Amino acid sequence: MADLIVNGGKPLSGTITPSGNKNSVLPILCATLLTDEPVTLHNVPNITDVEKLLAFFAAQGSQLTWDRDSCTLTVSHRNFDTEQLAGELPAGMRSSVLLFAPILQRMGRLRLPSNAKGCSLGIRELDPHLEILEKLGAKLSQSGDAHTLKLDGRFRAARHWPDYMSVTATENFAMAAVLAEGESVLINAASEPHVQDLCQVLVSMGAQISGLGTSQLVITGVERLRGGTFTINSDHHEVVTFLALGAITGGEVRVRHSVPQHFDLIGRAFGKLGVAIEHEADTALVRARQPLHIAAPFTTNLLPRIEAAPWPYFPVDLLPCMIALAVRAEGTMQFWNKVYEGGFGWMHELAKFGAHIAVSDPHRVIVFGARPLHPTIVDAPYIIRAAVALYMVAASIPGSSVVKNADTIRRAHPNFVGNLRSLGAEVEWGT
Template identity: 85%
Template sequence: MADLIVNGGKPLSGTITPSGNKNSVLPILCATLLTDEPVTLRNVPNITDVEKLLRFFAEQGSYVSWNPAACTLTVCHKTFDTAQLSGELPAGMRSSVLLFAPLLQRMGSLRLPTNAKGCSLGIRELDPHLEILEKLGARLSRNGGQHSLTLAQRFRGARHWPDYMSVTATENFAMAATLAKGQSVLINAASEPHVQELCQVLVGMGAQITGIGTSQLVIDGVERLRGGEFTIHSDHHEIVTFLALGAITGGEVRVRHSLPQHFDLIGRAFAKLGVAIEHEGDTARVPAGQRLAVAAPFTPNLLPRIEAAPWPYFPVDLLPCMIALAARAEGTVMFWNKVYEGGFGWMHELAKFGAHIVVSDPHRVTVFGARPLHPTVVDAPYIIRAAVALYMVAASIPGQSIVKNADTIRRAHPNFVENLRHLGAEVEWRE
């Protein structure tokens, strides 16, 4: 575990180039198992989950060429040896469930892992994945406490309407249906930018997918996929993180390759807290010295609120950054997490700074902003953006704070401390 030592109170200013989207590159890496031809990816973030997947590929005999400095890698699974696989998938990463469909397609059988996990947001069920894979022809069998999936030859096309929009289940559907026999339809599909990017890469490999970016995907299965070269898009989570850091410290931060087409609703969430985000081409900018203040709604008897839910709602993973801003803003605002029941379990850590927060239930909190804050020591949960939010508040307060166990940030933010120092922050890792 590593702690962040923070000497706060300084405006952070400068220009940042964000890394590639973690939530795009992981399913895309899994999708490379669907072809025996080489796949080259550029703008790949140097994060622990990527390293785990590449190590897994190499252990099965796949060709892996990884240049972390250049953020470029090439993989080829022509020499993938199914006999090497012990049945255990990469440990310590929730995204290992994204290997289900491609490994079933390649191997015909798979023992379900007991070690798939992600963070502390709440229960992360496997049922939606199993429902999709069974609907597309896989067979689930149980032998005592061990569960396994088998597939005869290839997936078959089917129509499925899940209970809710699941990003990873939608991605498993797309990978399974791409090589299925016949047409597959997923209603209530997730449409986040990283889901769209996976589908676009699959199309670049020869898949036939319509409805990308909507709640209904229609996929006509093909016999085989080819390789190719693809560049991973910027991580919109990291873009928002550094803009929020500029806003909470009163500095001017510019972020290149900022995907302005995804910012309509995100920009309005910033505006509810008094922060204007400007776009100059594909560069986003937060001007210096903005007064953080909650905008009053037109309907006077309603509490201002920011609601987070599956895309195209405000992204739930970015809610902690907005909560950190609200702790500094004048006024009161409610936050509503409509996805994770464990998303607000870290509010007591934020309160250690002096923030005034009322937890209504597992999905709603109200922040009473502009209370006097002081430096302190906090414990970060195993939630990437919550750890970032605790750093944000610490960076806005003069004096030294410590964010303990903050290395979960490394799962999504390569060179996090280096980027902060580039913006003028006084911060360091203590291993």
């Protein structure tokens, strides 16, 4: 595990080009298993989860050509050997659940991995995935402690209304239904930008999908999908991260390819903390020396708050960046994570800097901002944006701090330290 060594207190200013969206590239890579034709992807981020997935493909005989300098990857599964797989999926990668539908399409059989049930954010149940796949014709069996999914022939169309919006379950539904017999409908579908990205790629491969960006997907199955060339969209999480870093350090940061169509609610969340985000074409920017001040709501007997939930709510993954800003802002704000019960388990690390935070329950915290802070050593949880938020606070405090075990950031930011240094940060990876 690597640590971030931080010499903070310096405004970060400059221009950043974000990497491709981690949450888009992983399901899109899994969807390449649905065709034997070559698929070429541009703007592929060089991150650990991509490495693991490609190593899995290579072990089964897939042909891969990855030019890391140009971020271009070509995948061909024509020689994918199902006999080598034996039902095993990549270990240590939560997103391996995204392989469920494609592997069943290709093999007709899959042994469920025991390592796909949770992460540092809390329990992530497999039930929504199993309900969808069984509804579409797969059969679940158990022998001792082993659970196996089997599919006889093609998936069969179905209508399904899950308990809640799950991103990965929606993506599994889409990858199963595009080659199923008949018309499938998913009500209460997730609609995050990365779900839309996957569906748009599937449509370009020949799938028939309507309802993109809404909570209802209608998919008419086709006989086969083709290959093609596609570009991974920018990661809006990374765009927000660097804008927030500019705001918390008092610098001026511009982020190219900022997908401004996703920023209406995100921009308003920044505004609640006194930060104005501007857009010049597809570049987002935060101006220097903006005073961080929490805006009081018109209904004065309520705390100002930011609520995070499935899209089109404010994204849960970005809540830590807003919490870091609130630690520095004048005023008091409540944050409400409506998804993960473990999303606030790192608040005691912020307190080491001197931050004042009251944990109301597993889903809500209250931040009392603008308290005196000091540099210190903190331990990052295995949560990407929580590690980033700890760095944000450290970067805003003059003096030397250490964010230990911060290399989880590399799961989403392939060049985090390099980008920070280009903005004038004094930071390096330590051991």
